[in-house]
Amino acid sequence: MGISIKSTGMSVATATTSAIEHSARAARGAMSSAGIEPEQVGVLINTGVYRDSNLFEPAIAALIQREAGIGLEYPEGVSRSFSFDLMNGACGVLNAVQVATALLETDSAQYVLVVSGDTHPSLQRRRPAADFPFVTAGAAMLLEKTDTPSGFGPVHVAELEGTPATRGFANIAEMGVHGRSLVTVEREDGFEERLLEVAGVAAGKAIGGHEGGLDLSRTALISSRPTAGFPAALAAQLGIAPEAVLGSGVVEGDAHTAALTAAYHQVDEAILAGYDTVLFVAAGAGPSAAATVYRLAPTA
Incomplete structure (x- = not known):
């Protein structure tokens, strides 16, 4: 099941x-x-x-x-x-x-x-x-x-101590009568490196916890995209081939909460046929990360 x-x-x-x-x-x-x-x-x-x-x-x-x-x-x-x-x-x-x-x-x-x-x-x-x-x-x-x-394996999570790396909030003191149309988003200096670190920890847990071991040569990576180079940098950190990084397509930039699903949606079935598993990794405010291995159905 x-x-x-x-x-x-x-x-x-x-x-x-x-x-x-x-x-x-x-x-x-x-x-x-x-x-x-x-x-x-x-x-x-x-x-x-x-x-x-x-x-x-x-x-x-x-x-x-x-x-x-x-x-x-x-x-x-x-x-x-x-x-x-x-x-x-x-x-x-x-x-x-x-x-x-x-x-x-x-x-x-x-x-x-x-x-x-x-x-x-x-x-x-x-x-x-x-x-x-x-x-x-x-x-x-x-x-x-x-x-x-x-299907999906267990979801593994990780977080780092310290400041949140990235955050969004409503600045009530400055919004005045424009509270319905304003939001503040802050990204700290070096936020990408911290997100890569915590993403690597969560991904490592998912890889290590996969039943029967995980063949990275047959694993595709779909990750969040806080920066354009984040997925490739994460793949290099994990030992996944650059061509196994999937899913940018028509979404050029950080789709935030929609990033993982949008990436999977844009991947052609013929491309997925070349892999046994997909490693989903997300990282964001906290800094925190979550990762899981998705086992693909075998192709005929």
Whole structure:
């Protein structure tokens, strides 16, 4: 038995700058690709952090659920859907995989949909800038339980002591009447080196803990992208070949919470056929990191 990716979806359309709409579009894309109906999604988990107009209530997951058309009606005999936010920055998607695994293993849901996406609260930006280094985009990962050994292994985490390396916050003292449209994002000097260090620790745990050992020559790497060179630098640190770093594609920059799912979505199946496993690694504020090994289904 494994917890596997049934399908993925992504939204980078320029018609909207709303993280809610981007995430909902990605969710609809993932459901359509899988050929399932919205009422089959038992749980939706949102991991996005930077929100439309700095919304805090209600849960953004509920707004995405509504926009995606999930659980809007409760016909007799159909289980109800529910949703919630799970926020842990760049590591949020892998934390959501942990929660989804528990739900699916206990048959608490048929499918779990993990959505993510960030935007500048002003809703006036699409591309990264010095004061907000994140791409406006959305991504969705539909998870299911299968009777095969393919799927996610345990999620391993790591953190370093000291200052957070990178952080985002609402500066109440300076916002004045513009609190719904402003956010402060700070990256410390040398933040990339610290994120590489903590990512290497988490990845090392995942590699060392993989049952039967992990053949790095048959392992692809998908990681967060706090800088353009981060994935390649992490691969070199771990001993993974440069050509095994996957998933930049149309997202040019740091998609933050959507980075891992967006990268996987853009990888051609023919490329994945050349590997047995994918190492997912995310690193961000804390500094903290999470990593897991995803066993791919064997190709015919």
